[in-house]
Amino acid sequence: MAMFAAFLTPEYAPFAIAFVVMIGIGLIEGVGLGLGHLDLDAEVGGDAEGGGLLDWLGLGGELPILIWLTSLLGCFTLSGLAIQQGATAFFGGPLHWGLAVGGATLIGVILNTFTANGLARIMPGYESTVISSDDLLRQRGRILDGAARRGHPARAKVVDHHGQAHFIMVEPHDDGGVIAHGQTALIVRREGSIFYALPDADALLQSI
Structure with a gap:
């Protein structure tokens, strides 16, 4: 006391x-x-x-x-x-x-x-599933809403290597490109919050 x-x-x-x-x-x-x-x-x-x-x-x-x-x-x-x-x-x-x-x-x-x-x-080692935005590069995403065009990004879903889903805004990598609703695309670069992708139907990706 x-x-x-x-x-x-x-x-x-x-x-x-x-x-x-x-x-x-x-x-x-x-x-x-x-x-x-x-x-x-x-x-x-x-x-x-x-x-x-x-x-x-x-x-x-x-x-x-x-x-x-x-x-x-x-x-x-x-x-x-x-x-x-x-x-x-x-x-x-x-x-x-x-x-x-x-x-x-x-x-x-x-x-x-x-x-x-x-x-x-x-203590047991700590494993983090947190990734940076740049880790989504070279991953494939699927367009969820509308079609993605230059200047008009569309929302896409990307699943990382931990199995976690990320929702990002995507525009085509090529100026005249279009990524249709439901189409998958390879994320190739990022500028700010916008990601740029090549659709899987693109001839450049046919061999990948």
Whole structure:
């Protein structure tokens, strides 16, 4: 009860909040809402220095971001409690919450580096079925609505190699081309949100 009462004091409040947030994130990850993994490579743009920092923090591998964040909050909370308990034992009372938060942040980040890297080694590999728009190139799609003409794209359905369906807007690759409703076509290039395709009836594709 004494520890619970201490959690309600201002000196311990940041760590109590971190603990509650950690539990909430753990529940979100536990029920599998699909929010645990982010494409961090896209955020750093392949920068070597950024990638090295992410690796050091334990974010460069396949560890889901919510698990990493839960681990960080846990390390922060434990570090804060240890600091305040140590201060109470040595000085007769806890430190000001600002000083404790600063120390707990530094220690928590260092501890979480080892914790996150350890978790990344023991967790099963993460397989993502998320693909980029350019991965739809060289795939075949079927025109669903009307006919596709230059300047008048039509909606098409493309099934990727994971078996997932994607619905895109398609125009013929050739200026005078037409891709009829229900016809299949090979996606050959993309400009913005518009994909350009050669119909399978095109003479260029007869041997493909």
